[in-house]
Amino acid sequence: MNIRCSSNYIPNFKALYVDTEGMGRTASALAESLARQIDYSDSIDNLDKMGVDTVIIKDPKNSEDRAMIAFIDPQNRLYKIGNQDNIRTIKQYDIKSKSVIYDENVDAVLNTADDIVAGRLTKKTSKMTKTLAEILRAFPIRSNSIDYR
Numbered sequence: 001m002n003i004r005c006s007s008n009y010i011p012n013f014k015a016l017y018v019d020t021e022g023m024g025r026t027a028s029a030l031a032e033s034l035a036r037q038i039d040y041s042d043s044i045d046n047l048d049k050m051g052v053d054t055v056i057i058k059d060p061k062n063s064e065d066r067a068m069i070a071f072i073d074p075q076n077r078l079y080k081i082g083n084q085d086n087i088r089t090i091k092q093y094d095i096k097s098k099s100v101i102y103d104e105n106v107d108a109v110l111n112t113a114d115d116i117v118a119g120r121l122t123k124k125t126s127k128m129t130k131t132l133a134e135i136l137r138a139f140p141i142r143s144n145s146i147d148y149r
Helices: 025-038 042-050 106-118 130-138 140-145
Strands: 003-005 011-013 016-018 053-058 067-072 090-094 099-103
Touching (some): 016 025, 025 067, 042 053, 130 140
Parallel strands (some): 016 053
Antiparallel strands (some): 053 067, 090 099
């Protein structure tokens, strides 16, 4: 979690939360690179003004090679992107070169953020999901306002 302090030492919680614990070397490098590229972008700043946080955590399905990115509102509901409540960094196999290609998926993250700000992406989760459970495990401070029954 990024916590910045102003000159009078009042903490300012930033809109980008990153937890690389439990990630493999590749996933951690992708997550950190993604965080550096989007941290001060206008898209993430505009989400912050709406009260929406961007969260980068391990992908439970592939914590070695991929990170998971989710967008969470103040009520701890996740924005739905397609049929998912998250997007991921990319791991693809290039058959021609017989190698693996890794991508932070920066464009997809920023495009999703812009769609949320513009109101083109409004669907949210209504109950506890695996992604939300993972976020709350990584950032227990968010669980203060949860009331799922």
